[in-house]
Amino acid sequence: QAEQKRQLEDAVSKRTAELQQLIDKLETGEENRKQLMADISHELRTPLAIILGEADVTLRTSGNLGDDVSDALARIRDSAKHTNQIVDDMLTVARFEAGQLRLDRKETDLRKIIHDAVAMFPGQVEIAGPETPVLLPVDEVRLRQSVLSLLQNARRYGGPSINAALEQNNTGFIISVEDDGPGLSAAEKSQAFDRFFRGSNASGQGTEGSGLGLPVVKSIIEAHGGSVELQDAEDRGLRVVITLPKEPRMRVVGSGSSTRKSA
Secondary structure (H helix, E strand, O other): OHHHHHHHHHHHHHHHHHHHHHHHHHHHHHHHHHHHHHHHHHHHHHHHHHHHHHHHHHHHHOOOOOHHHHHHHHHHHHHHHHHHHHHHHHHHHHHHHOOOOOOOEEEEEHHHHHHHHHOOOOOOEEEEEEOOOEEEEEEHHHHHHHHHHHHHHHHHHOOOOEEEEEEEOOOEEEEEEEEOOOOOOHHHHHHOOOOOOOOHHHHHHOOOOOOOHHHHHHHHHHHOOOEEEEEEOOOOOEEEEEEEEOOOOOEEOOOOEEEEEOO
16 A cells, blocks of 8 residues: 555656646747747837838928829838837737836826827817826836827727726726727627737727737736726726826825816
8 A cells, every 4th residue: 555655646746747847848938939929029120110211201302203103102101100000019018928028117197198198189088087196106108108099999999988087096096998889798808908809899890900909008007017907887888997006106296186178
């Protein structure tokens, strides 16, 4: 019986070691995949920049190209811009997955970030939040990019009503963007943060979009130590909630709130 027990322990130990080796191989393969995605995205930026630059310069400096050639160059430039944005988004996600996404954190008023993003949609977004500064050390450019992306999605796929809000709870700060469109099904919510996923509403409308908006937002927010959640809006539509944790250097100056329409 003792011999059988020893043999069983040896077999379990051997199998455990084999499983650990398999796990190590899988983890190495996943890390290599993430690094490859980052490398490919980075390498694509240079030729795209050349195409974009040459098309731009030619359009600005050559006055006798003719309408057909000018239109073709404009399409090349616009397509290069669109592709370049997709590559930048892929690079952001790949860098985050590879642990290489760097943040330029500075104490910033979160209200300013939201208002700057909302200013891109004059008269279209209702804003609610504090009247006094809400300061947090964040990467202002990347956080503004995240809010802008959510607003673009709300305008593109939602109804005419868009609401943006800034709130505080016991654990941190909440930035939310809500629309009154058809929203997402439970199955679509579970896939919404997958790269290149587009919901049935987006596909059915034939609207533009790469399916990278939410993955990029998730990467940026999680790099800040926060989270992103998709919720059903109160009546209909989708509510996207960004939660940013409190940090020692963060402080809220004063209190009070206001609601107003974007200028």
